[in-house]
Amino acid sequence: MTNYLPDVVNAVYVVAVLVFILGLKAMSSPETARRGIMFAGIAMLIAVAVTFLSPGLSNFALIALGIFIGGGLGYYWARVVKMTAMPQMVAVFNGMGGGAAAAIAAVELLGSLSGATAALSVAGAVIGSISIAGSVIAFLKLQGWMRSQPIVLPARQPVNFAVLIVGAGFGVGSLVLGHPLYLLPFFVLLLVYGILLTLPIGGADMPVVISLFNALTGIAVALDGFALVNGPLGDAGYAMVIAGTLVGAAGSLLTILMARAMNRSISNVLFGAFGQTQDSGGPIQGTMKPIEPEDAAVMMEYAGQVVIAPGYGMAVAQAQQKVKELADLLEAKGVTVKFAIHPVAGRMPGHMNVLLAEAGINYDKLFDRDEINPELANTDVVLVIGANDVVNPAARRAGSPLQGMPILDVDRAKNVLVIKRGQGRGFAGIENDLFYGDNTRMLYGDAQAVVGKLVQALKKS
Amino acid sequence: MAADLWTALFIALLAAFTGYEVIGRVPVLLHTPLMSGSNFIHGIVLVGAIVALGIATTPLEQAIGLVAVIMGAMNVTGGYVVTERILAMFDRSKKKGGGAA
Numbered sequence: 001m002t003n004y005l006p007d008v009v010n011a012v013y014v015v016a017v018l019v020f021i022l023g024l025k026a027m028s029s030p031e032t033a034r035r036g037i038m039f040a041g042i043a044m045l046i047a048v049a050v051t052f053l054s055p056g057l058s059n060f061a062l063i064a065l066g067i068f069i070g071g072g073l074g075y076y077w078a079r080v081v082k083m084t085a086m087p088q089m090v091a092v093f094n095g096m097g098g099g100a101a102a103a104i105a106a107v108e109l110l111g112s113l114s115g116a117t118a119a120l121s122v123a124g125a126v127i128g129s130i131s132i133a134g135s136v137i138a139f140l141k142l143q144g145w146m147r148s149q150p151i152v153l154p155a156r157q158p159v160n161f162a163v164l165i166v167g168a169g170f171g172v173g174s175l176v177l178g179h180p181l182y183l184l185p186f187f188v189l190l191l192v193y194g195i196l197l198t199l200p201i202g203g204a205d206m207p208v209v210i211s212l213f214n215a216l217t218g219i220a221v222a223l224d225g226f227a228l229v230n231g232p233l234g235d236a237g238y239a240m241v242i243a244g245t246l247v248g249a250a251g252s253l254l255t256i257l258m259a260r261a262m263n264r265s266i267s268n269v270l271f272g273a274f275g276q277t278q279d280s281g282g283p284i285q286g287t288m289k290p291i292e293p294e295d296a297a298v299m300m301e302y303a304g305q306v307v308i309a310p311g312y313g314m315a316v317a318q319a320q321q322k323v324k325e326l327a328d329l330l331e332a333k334g335v336t337v338k339f340a341i342h343p344v345a346g347r348m349p350g351h352m353n354v355l356l357a358e359a360g361i362n363y364d365k366l367f368d369r370d371e372i373n374p375e376l377a378n379t380d381v382v383l384v385i386g387a388n389d390v391v392n393p394a395a396r397r398a399g400s401p402l403q404g405m406p407i408l409d410v411d412r413a414k415n416v417l418v419i420k421r422g423q424g425r426g427f428a429g430i431e432n433d434l435f436y437g438d439n440t441r442m443l444y445g446d447a448q449a450v451v452g453k454l455v456q457a458l459k460k461s
Numbered sequence: 462m463a464a465d466l467w468t469a470l471f472i473a474l475l476a477a478f479t480g481y482e483v484i485g486r487v488p489v490l491l492h493t494p495l496m497s498g499s500n501f502i503h504g505i506v507l508v509g510a511i512v513a514l515g516i517a518t519t520p521l522e523q524a525i526g527l528v529a530v531i532m533g534a535m536n537v538t539g540g541y542v543v544t545e546r547i548l549a550m551f552d553r554s555k556k557k558g559g560g561a562a
Contacts, residue, residue, distance in 0.1 A: 057515030070534025078542035249480030350492030
């Protein structure tokens with residue numbers, strides 16, 4: 001019996017890996033996605049369960065305790081958290097994965113490793129540590145416990161680089177000299193590097209950063225897997241190599257897509273401290289013209305098509321429920337309502353889609369930038385809710401810091417209504433030409449309050 | 462380098478292309494669940510954490526191993542529940558009735 005046990009464990013890992021791939025595949029359509037994650041969940045559960053059967057393990061009580069604590073905390077947090085806090089939750093759970101990868105590498109390095117295996121463990125520790133420290137900073141920024149603007153320290157680039165090099169040096173030192181005491185400064189410096197790396201990154205760049213740390217954790221897990229395959233219990237290592245690499249590749253692709261949606265390179269997002277510039281890009285002709293909610297409501301009521309372009313401001317004001325009400329009222333009056341979603345609107349990839357889906361808006365009405373842009377010129381009214389940089393026509397102008405960023409062409413619509421909290425600039429610190437357009441009218445105030453007024457006005461008429 | 466490592470390298474190469482191909486055409490609509498779902502899948506780190514703690518001998522190794530298991534378990538359960546919650550909102554069969562409320 002005992003002889004067959006390793007084969008059983010291996011067979012389960014093989015099946016689990018297959019289901020992971022199919023589960024990810026199912027993520028490409030809303031019809032199948034839910035089934036995909038459920039199957040992946042079952043596969044994960046079985047993979048974890050059979051790991052207990054691996055020969056030569058001990059400390060079962062501690063393992064059970066750890067799973068109980070971690071699983072309980074994870075389950076509780078993920079259940080109680082509001083949908084609006086989703087970006088920081090994803091950041092936290094991702095950071096935990098990175099931390100686990102770093103800790104596994106630490107255990108491996110404390111044991112007697114040598115050669116390639118040890119080097120791979122060091123690499124896993126480096127990436128895992130950066131991932132957890134960076135994810136925690138991202139969490140603090142998203143949660144509002146830390147300023148979301150870029151925090152730029154003097155001589156940032158050389159200092160960061162020095163921290164990374166010295167930290168990695170301690171890691172290599174611990175390998176060469178075989179002294180575990182070097183591991184302490186190694187991990188401390190790498191955690192510091194993860195923090196320093198993330199501090200100068202501003203809120204609007206979070207979709208890229210969260211996705212990047214997700215990919216990094218995947219890579220750290222894969223590296224740990226490499227280190228494990230050589231050990232006495234190699235089977236678990238292969239599962240980690242595949243699952244980790246899968247996530248690393250998928251996450252890297254998503255990160256690139258996000259960066260491309262802003263027409264910036266990943267290194268520019270990481271090292272550019274974007275949003276710190278106060279360059280206004282030259283004076284703008286015209287003035288901002290306010291409009292009363294009642295007049296705005298009439299304008300939308302008599303439109304053939306209204307396109308709503310939401311941004312982070314909608315999420316902050318938690319206005320999505322009111323927006324759903326507004327859309328329902330307009331549709332009841334025979335107006336076609338569509339939503340224009342910019343890929344990097346909000347604080348994580350696909351953020352707006354999640355919020356609108358939560359409010360009960362059918363995803364058939366949500367349109368990607370490339371789908372909706374050709375229609376905007378023939379749209380009677382565009383309602384911009386708390387979006388700024390993603391609708392700034394300055395992106396089309398040479399010399400603007402936003403130059404080349406693909407935007408929602410809302411300024412080409414016949415009429416534009418903009419709901420905005422105040423007269424300030426967007427995250428990027430750049431004046432928005434849209435607000436000064438002849439066809440633009442401004443609705444000042446909190447998004448939820450203003451949309452509420454629009455709903456009231458529509459109900460009366 | 463040991464043969465096992467080379468095998469793992471070949472496997473990783475294939476897995477990388479698989480990940481790239483499988484994700485290549487995901488619509489913007491599903492970017493959040495995709496990210497959250499892949500976040501869940503790297504929760505496989507829990508398996509490694511169990512092995513690391515399972516073979517730990519000194520108290521220091523055990524302590525770090527326990528931390529690894531706790532964090533891995535948080536990653537895997539939190540990642541799953543978050544993804545499930547998000548996808549539940551996209552579920553048409555449930556949405557037809559009365560919206561989210």
